[in-house]
Amino acid sequence: MNSGRKSNVIKGVLQMKCPSCGEGDLFEYPMHRIDKVLKMHDACPICNQDYRQEPGFYFGAMYFSYGITIGVMVLFGVGYNILFDPDEYYQTILSVLVPAILIVPFNYRISRTLMLYIFGRIRKAPKSQDLVESKEFSS
Numbered sequence: 001m002n003s004g005r006k007s008n009v010i011k012g013v014l015q016m017k018c019p020s021c022g023e024g025d026l027f028e029y030p031m032h033r034i035d036k037v038l039k040m041h042d043a044c045p046i047c048n049q050d051y052r053q054e055p056g057f058y059f060g061a062m063y064f065s066y067g068i069t070i071g072v073m074v075l076f077g078v079g080y081n082i083l084f085d086p087d088e089y090y091q092t093i094l095s096v097l098v099p100a101i102l103i104v105p106f107n108y109r110i111s112r113t114l115m116l117y118i119f120g121r122i123r124k125a126p127k128s129q130d131l132v133e134s135k136e137f138s139s
């Protein structure tokens, strides 16, 4: 795996794009549409790659979600205590809970994206320019 492919994968995960073509969106609506934040395409709108792997496939995303939530809680809890040295324990609890609740939509989506990129059985689709080049070589 070269560094160009790695950067494409990282970019694809962060932008939540199709792992096959890197262009189609995984989710139907932008993240600010809180009422539709969970709605995911069944297949890629560009290359038609099926995102439904098998029944229960996305249950595994809860482990990513759990790890991200714990990381955010530790980061904000420790950071708040170091920076502000709170007097009351409820301030520390709020400094942990508020960020953990605010990242729920992003966390949900990035966890599913990571699950699909890491454990989904998806082959990288050749780019259309690669197909043209391979035809030129074969003829």
Ligand SMILES: [Zn+2]
Binding pocket: 018, 019, 020, 021, 022, 023, 024, 044, 045, 046, 047, 048, 049
């Ligand atoms: Zn695609």
